[in-house]
Amino acid sequence: MTWKTIIGQTRVQKMLQRCILDNRIPHALLLTGQEGAGTVALALAFARTVNCESPVSTASTIAPCETCHACVQGASLQHPNIRVVASLPSGKADTEDELKDDVIAELRDAIQALAIDAYNPVRLANATQIRIGQIRELKRSLSLSAVQGGRRVVIILNAEEMTIEAANAFLKTLEEPHDDVTLILTTSRPERLLQTIVSRCQELIVPPLDDDDIIKALLDRSLCTVDEATIIAPFAQGNLQKAIDYLSEDIRALRETAVNLLRAALKGKDFRNGLMDAVEEAADGRNKARADAILSLLALWLRDAHVIAMAGEGAPIINIDHRAALERFAAAFGQADFPAVLAAVEQASRHLARNVSVQLVLSTAMLEIRRVFAATRITDRTTS
Ligand SMILES: [Zn+2]
Incomplete structure (x- = not known):
């Protein structure tokens, strides 16, 4: 998933690429909008671009080469520098290491689906919380030096799902930025984030997609006929995931x-x-x-x-x-x-x-x- 597979969002794409081109990469980004409008897809394209060994650039664009070792790793979400943090199901497990086998399999499948199509939602059954254990583990891993060159990018999905303890621990991480790390938070409900977290991030608004973009995306994925796509698009309210849900x-x-x-x-x-x-x-x-x-x-x-x-x-x-x-x-x-x-x-x-x-x-x-x-x-x- 690179820039060219992103649906619409030209303005946000340009801004993210501009930061990379100008070497003004922020330590913390907040992408506000629906996942189905492309928040996660944008975050992943960004992560892959900053990790590519020989990115292809013009005066105003920069994209991953898609052939180097880092790009191959990045495409399957196996790059050690690219990390996705998602809510876990309720239960005792506080970190990914403590999860039951079936949940681990579910998480792995969700990440694989995300690697195939960055518009696939990462939603584990009954998962509603990002817990403090996950943030502590994140902090620990960031304190170690990177195993591979490039820039470490941590993408926190639905960041508003951090518990209050997790949010406070995360705030400390934000306050001690690492030179080679970018934290990207995605959220559709920024009002539910701690204001102190929001104020430390550079926020980019990811607006809903146009109906035409939704129609094209449904057709590109061979999910339905033109007629069906045309009926469904207005109901999806700029959210591709919603459109796909309605199709079923x-x-x-x-x-x-x-x-x-x-x-x-x-x-x-x-x-x-x-x-x-x-x-x-x-x-x-x-x-x-x-x-x-x-x-x-x-x-x-x-x-x-x-x-x-x-x-x-x-x-x-x-x-x-x-x-x-x-x-x-x-x-x-x-x-x-x-x-x-x-x-x-x-x-x-x-x-x-x-x-x-x-x-x-x-x-x-x-x-x-x-x-x-x-x-x-x-x-x-x-x-x-
Ligand atoms: Zn590359």
Whole structure:
């Protein structure tokens, strides 16, 4: 994975290459954006470029040669200077050395998948924390001298998942920079990082991809037809991983499930049985990825309703084939506190990533959404 396999992100690519060309390589970088927009792909391309033995450069670009020993090692993520740190599953193990065999195999497979395609997510089952043991081990290895020339690059995936102890230990590492080391943090939630960590990093914003980039990336990977890619791209919101997740499911059926959840939650007094059935259907065998896709689609549907409520009929929306239903919904609930409703969906999505029951997460979210919408209706009545 080098620069040329990166989708879009020309501005960020140029900035990273400029640092290397000018020999002003930062000790700490923070890449803020979705993994599916390319944060990890950019970090890996950077790591490979600074480690290549004979990089190919022009006045404004620099790329790895792809043939030297370091490039071959880097391409399979076997280069001793390139290291990826990811969250570990909950349990006793505090460092990678203490993990159970099945988790080690899962981690190895994830890193291999990342080497093949830097847009593949590194997500171990129930992994939600980067622990202090991992940061201590990192510190120890950085204190030793490098075994190979080049520059050591440590890529911390989803850095906001560091525990508070890990974050504090990491802060010390940031405060004592090594000459030949660059720490790259990736995150989609910079607000959850310690401010003291953020302020010590050079931050680069990695924006969502364009729909056209998503379509091209799906087609380049031979994942679907042009028609399917065109339907899915707007729903992916600039995140290739989301687009790929949607491909494995029938997106229209998933959206129907999402809208059914909402309808069931907003029924009259005797809503509970209907809501339980809808939650059961959405939770389908505790499939977290599917439930997360349903939540994303629910959020997009609600966002469209909000846009129509604010901008009126004809407003630009994503669910264009649902416009009539959305307009009816906006007419009935347009005054609702949509930011609060969307926050409930967002929180549900975060809870899913933890080891929480899918049913519980979905029913809690839908009850909260019901509460917010019900408050609007009461307000309407009292003000009219
Ligand atoms: Zn090379």
